[in-house]
Amino acid sequence: MRRYERPVFSLLYRMVRDRALAEDLAQETFIKVLNGIKSYRPEFKFSSWIFKIANNAAIDHLRRKNLDTLSLDGSPNAETPDQMRATQLQLGDRAESPLAEVESRELGTAIERAIARLRPEYRSCIMLRHVEGYSYEEIAETLDLPLGTVKTYIHRARNELRGYLEDRRD
Amino acid sequence: MIDLTNHLTTDEIELWAQGLLPAARAIHLADCSLCRVEAGRERKVILELVQLPRFAPRAGFGDRVMAKVKVPTPSGDFTA
Numbered sequence: 001m002r003r004y005e006r007p008v009f010s011l012l013y014r015m016v017r018d019r020a021l022a023e024d025l026a027q028e029t030f031i032k033v034l035n036g037i038k039s040y041r042p043e044f045k046f047s048s049w050i051f052k053i054a055n056n057a058a059i060d061h062l063r064r065k066n067l068d069t070l071s072l073d074g075s076p077n078a079e080t081p082d083q084m085r086a087t088q089l090q091l092g093d094r095a096e097s098p099l100a101e102v103e104s105r106e107l108g109t110a111i112e113r114a115i116a117r118l119r120p121e122y123r124s125c126i127m128l129r130h131v132e133g134y135s136y137e138e139i140a141e142t143l144d145l146p147l148g149t150v151k152t153y154i155h156r157a158r159n160e161l162r163g164y165l166e167d168r169r170d
Numbered sequence: 171m172i173d174l175t176n177h178l179t180t181d182e183i184e185l186w187a188q189g190l191l192p193a194a195r196a197i198h199l200a201d202c203s204l205c206r207v208e209a210g211r212e213r214k215v216i217l218e219l220v221q222l223p224r225f226a227p228r229a230g231f232g233d234r235v236m237a238k239v240k241v242p243t244p245s246g247d248f249t250a
Binding site: 001002005006007009010013022023026027030031034035106111112126129130131151155158161162165166 | 215219235
């Protein structure tokens with residue numbers, strides 16, 4: 001398991017950009033892998049199976065988060081001023097925490113900020129391709145996507161990254 | 171005579187960035203300024219991506235996972 005700790009955590013961290021949450025999702029991934037080891041099919045690359053579970057965990061989380069998004073003014077379901085205050089996002093607390101400082105150092109570079117602006121589907125493809133060195137075929141198998149879609153996602157992602165990075169340099 | 175209309179595809183540019191572009195296509199790249207500019211821009215992004223670090227979770231991550239994994243007992247049951 002140690003061999004996959006960093007790759008899986010890194011993928012999840014770049015997907016959700018929150019250290020504690022990425023660790024929870026990585027933990028959930030490895031528990032699923034170890035508890036479900038009997039369902040592993042050997043014709044499938046083991047690391048691909050782990051990345052598939054990790055990516056699904058991240059995508060599920062991001063979908064849920066989109067559904068539950070709170071505005072800075074509080075939950076849209078809040079009916080009273082007290083409810084609105086109780087559900088407001090506490091940006092100040094997070095920005096001052098030591099963990100937020102670590103996150104800002106780790107994910108604050110221009111390339112990391114550019115990656116964060118990509119669609120999650122593009123982000124996982126580009127990470128598997130260029131950080132993990134997967135072939136297009138392996139990515140297609142891992143993410144259950146047609147090969148052509150993987151190629152399109154990676155080319156579009158690199159194009160967008162180029163745009164973001166060149167805007168920054170101008 | 172070099173065909174200067176048959177520009178490199180994005181796949182070929184990626185191959186070039188990895189040093190894997192076939193010689194015949196490398197000749198086109200050497201003679202085509204459009205492709206050279208495009209390939210240079212693409213290579214910058216690819217280089218930034220391949221140099222990205224891998225991050226580590228907090229110490230003791232493996233122990234925390236193993237504490238939650240079901241381990242089969244001799245009777246065939248599972249303990250968490």
